[in-house]
Amino acid sequence: MYTFAQLYATLDETTRTSVKIEALTRYFERSEPADAAWAIFFLIGRRVRQAVPLPTLRAWAVEAAGIPDWLFGECYDAVGDFAETVTLLLPEPDEWTVDVDRSVLPFEGPQPLHRWVEEVLLPLRDQDETMQRAIVQAVWATLGGTERFVWNKLITGAFRVGVSQQLVVRALARVSGVDSSTIAHRLMGEWTPAETFYRTLLARDTTDADVSRPYPFCLAHPLDADPETLGPIDEWQAEWKWDGIRSQLIRRAGRTFLWSRGEELITDRFPEIAAIGALLPDGVVIDGEVLPWKDGAVLPFAQLQRRIGRKNLTKAILDDAPAALLAYDLLELNGIDVRNQPLERRRAELERLIATCVPGNQALLISPVVVAADWDDLAAQWATSRERNVEGLMLKRRSSPYRVGRVRGDWWKWKVAPYTIDAVLIYAQRGSGKRASLYTDYTFAVWDGDRLTPFAKAYSGLTDEEIRQVDAFVRRNTLEKFGPVRTVTPELVFELAFEGIQRSNRHKSGIAVRFPRILRWRRDKRPTDANTLEQVRAMLPEES
Structure with a gap:
């Protein structure tokens, strides 16, 4: 678990492809096959079913940290990531004061990744809530630092790190000497993380493809x-x-x-x-x-x-x-x-x-x-x-x-060129990960008569400097707070782009769009210059 946590930290701290591939290669060369199989499983974006709901985990973390729930909420709001918030609030193992029963864990001392997953994480969903609480708090009291953070990511189903499946494939091809297309093919479809799978993945005999397995696209x-x-x-x-x-x-x-x-x-x-x-x-x-x-x-x-x-x-x-x-x-x-x-x-x-x-x-x-x-x-x-x-x-x-x-x-x-409209920023909330301290997730509205109606959410398209400027605006012009969401003075206008548009009963505007993103900040426009809902409806295909 420690080695996998260190790999996570290395991958998260760099944007250089060569450094990531080198870190992945070292990990696969030195890890036991069962650990490597689970590492691949998580690194390429697969996940196990969440065993415990987030509100329950939050209650247990509040109890273990000895803090009121409102303080957890404030910390979560500031950090923007649930797993990181829990990791930061709980004391390190040698500072743990809350009484926990570590005997509920199937082992003692440092253990490899596959044992933590197969003997603790996977069986957790079949336990009653009392036993789940005892196990989760025992894990928190045992793991510290990055290991605890990675565990929290795994248990919440939110494990993500800045590495693509292609980089994992390239590292595995380097370790095994098998060409990357064969490795990519073997990773497609359904498979169970295990020592046998990992050995088959790296095997030079390429006649083992499963009958149902697709080709890489x-x-x-x-x-x-x-x-x-x-x-x-x-x-x-x-x-x-x-x-x-x-x-x-x-x-x-x-x-x-x-x-x-x-x-x-x-x-x-x-x-x-x-x-x-x-x-x-x-x-x-x-x-x-x-x-x-x-x-x-x-x-x-x-x-x-x-x-x-x-x-x-x-x-x-x-x-x-x-x-x-x-x-x-x-x-x-x-x-x-x-x-x-x-x-x-x-x-x-x-x-x-x-x-x-x-x-x-x-x-x-x-x-x-x-x-x-x-x-x-x-x-x-x-x-x-x-x-x-x-x-x-x-x-x-x-x-x-x-x-x-x-x-x-x-x-x-x-x-073809995407659809575009001008819309007004009305809501904002903090991002996640490295943007957890900035307001980077935005909701935009268009005019429906004399009212602004929420139309689309977008979080990509601005430069870092523009994000800082919008963040400062949100902080100065917050009108109301609803949990992590801030209602802001409707002053900023942005040009949005999207690929498709259709009717939807689930949205206040009656319309849903596909792949919305920010094209540019229209500093030259006033809120009254934004598009109307009637103009947006005119973009709907006749078949809708």
């Missing part, structure tokens, strides 16, 4: 220049950029699996796609986009969210919001990895496969190629993206292999 870079700079148009394949769930449809060993890019198995969410997948031959993996699709056209993304958010899919939902997988790449055929073949060959095989195995179906379709005589012709079609309910175009080099991750040069996303 190939990702595109935003196009940051005129498309004509890419060269002759006949070297490129253009497709619409769909707004759905990037997924892989897998048919192996007589079974069908649908995996999202977020590594979630979503087969049961889309039974119509699973049924079509069952008609494919074994040894096939298709990359595509799950979309709400009806009568030959894509529906607003909100229709797909109706499917995702339900435990039980009724016939009415399936009828109102049918889904389809628009396929645009073939990764495996007849059980053979074809990712290194050129795109144009993979595309031809994909078209033949769908036409032969599932002709005329409405749940597995080919994403159409956008044919253009030249770049000007393609630009004219790109300009119609909003009308088609797509985000723009994808440009893919016809000779390109299917790579792992975001590799510059072969795949580009040519997105």
Whole structure:
């Protein structure tokens, strides 16, 4: 546990990629396999189910620290991170005065990470509240400093550190000598952190892939220049950029699996796609986009969210919001990895496969190629993206292999300009982590008659200096406090950007937007210059 905590501290203290990879490499070289497996699990963003609710943990921390609850609240407000607040308030183990029963722990003294997880954290959810309290306070009285902080992160399900899965993969490839694409493949899908898994992960024999496991996704870079700079148009394949769930449809060993890019198995969410997948031959993996699709056209993304958010899919939902997988790449055929073949060959095989195995179906379709005589012709079609309910175009080099991750040069996303509005800052609260002492999370409003109605939340887009200036404004102009939220004088105007817009009964404005962020601080505008709710509603697609 100590070694893992030190790794966390090192990763959290640096922004240099080389330092992070070196720290990860040292850790994996020196750690026992069971510890390394759990470290990978947490570092790449996976988590165990939270065993104890935060309000309960708060009550136990208040009791152990011997402070009133209001003081915990003030400290939490200042720190901005629950796990860090608890860590700072509790005394170190050698200063512990509250009576605790350390015998409830299954061991004494320093222990490796996997024992803390497997023998304390995981069994915790099956205990009654009395025993949970005894165990949690015993852990707090045993662990100190960074170890306690990491434990608090794990128990609250809030473990995050500044390292990507790609960096973990690169470190593991360095340790094992196995190429990074194989390591990335083995980390996809479902697996249990254990010594056996870690040894398999680093094994040089690469024939051990699980029948359900997807391939790492190939990702595109935003196009940051005129498309004509890419060269002759006949070297490129253009497709619409769909707004759905990037997924892989897998048919192996007589079974069908649908995996999202977020590594979630979503087969049961889309039974119509699973049924079509069952008609494919074994040894096939298709990359595509799950979309709400009806009568030959894509529906607003909100229709797909109706499917995702339900435990039980009724016939009415399936009828109102049918889904389809628009396929645009073939990764495996007849059980053979074809990712290194050129795109144009993979595309031809994909078209033949769908036409032969599932002709005329409405749940597995080919994403159409956008044919253009030249770049000007393609630009004219790109300009119609909003009308088609797509985000723009994808440009893919016809000779390109299917790579792992975001590799510059072969795949580009040519997105249309986002929606933009001017809105007024009305609420603010502190951020988390390194921004816990600054007001960086903002709520913006637009005019509904003579009232400002909350419209969107955003926290990215300002420079560090602008954040400090807004923070100072919030502190000087707070009107009311609601827990961590501050109501501020409605004076500051910002230009917001967002990718999608839809109706929503869950928002006061009646509208929800996708991926809102701050474009710029409009110091040249007054609050009365902000957009109206009526103007925002005019942006809604007709299908909404």
